[in-house]
Amino acid sequence: MVWMPMSFLITTGTHKTAMIQRWLVKRPHCHLHFTPTSASWLHLVERWFAKLTEKQIRRGSHRSLNQLENAICRYIAVCNEDPKPFVWAKTADEILRNLK
Numbered sequence: 001m002v003w004m005p006m007s008f009l010i011t012t013g014t015h016k017t018a019m020i021q022r023w024l025v026k027r028p029h030c031h032l033h034f035t036p037t038s039a040s041w042l043h044l045v046e047r048w049f050a051k052l053t054e055k056q057i058r059r060g061s062h063r064s065l066n067q068l069e070n071a072i073c074r075y076i077a078v079c080n081e082d083p084k085p086f087v088w089a090k091t092a093d094e095i096l097r098n099l100k
Helices: 018-025 041-057 065-081 092-099
Strands: 006-010 030-034
Touching: 041 065
Parallel strands: 006 030
Antiparallel strands: none
16 A cells, blocks of 8 residues: 555644644654535545545444555445536525525
8 A cells, every 4th residue: 555645634622732843743644634624625635534444344243444545445436437526506695594
């Protein structure tokens, strides 16, 4: 398995702890990208990871980290064969109406 650079989308202050800073120093391939807390597009990214968890990770029996990594890579490859965009199911007006 070849490790690719990772990006994390951070919307909280958890990245500021000394423990996290030490972890990052040991992993120069990890890059933090800070997003505003109002980044609604992030919900679609979270939804993709939830789908990965539901469809692949929880359903599988992974006896090693290598098996888990391979299962995730296979899932991504299958998804990329026929990609489907994540789209909002409601308009902004419908969402705002529910907040009142």
